[in-house]
Amino acid sequence: MVPKMPKRIIIEIFPDGKVTVDAQGFKGKGCVDDLKWLEDLLGRPEKRIFKDEYRKVEAVKIIG
Numbered sequence: 001m002v003p004k005m006p007k008r009i010i011i012e013i014f015p016d017g018k019v020t021v022d023a024q025g026f027k028g029k030g031c032v033d034d035l036k037w038l039e040d041l042l043g044r045p046e047k048r049i050f051k052d053e054y055r056k057v058e059a060v061k062i063i064g
Helices: 030-034 036-042
Strands: 008-013 019-024
Touching: 019 036, 030 036
Parallel strands: none
Antiparallel strands: 008 019
16 A cells, blocks of 8 residues: 655745745645645635645545
8 A cells, every 4th residue: 555645735935926835745636625725825826836746535444
């Protein structure tokens, strides 16, 4: 079993006022919902770049 990468958010604020946010360890489209609070604070981004992890879905094992 591959260990899960911890969730981490890296925010860079540049001297010209540009802000970048790198969400690491998030999978699937839920990352957008998970970071809604940050968007509320910083404002809506001009551009979003989605990583491959955005298109992945975490597997859920159901034992029944």
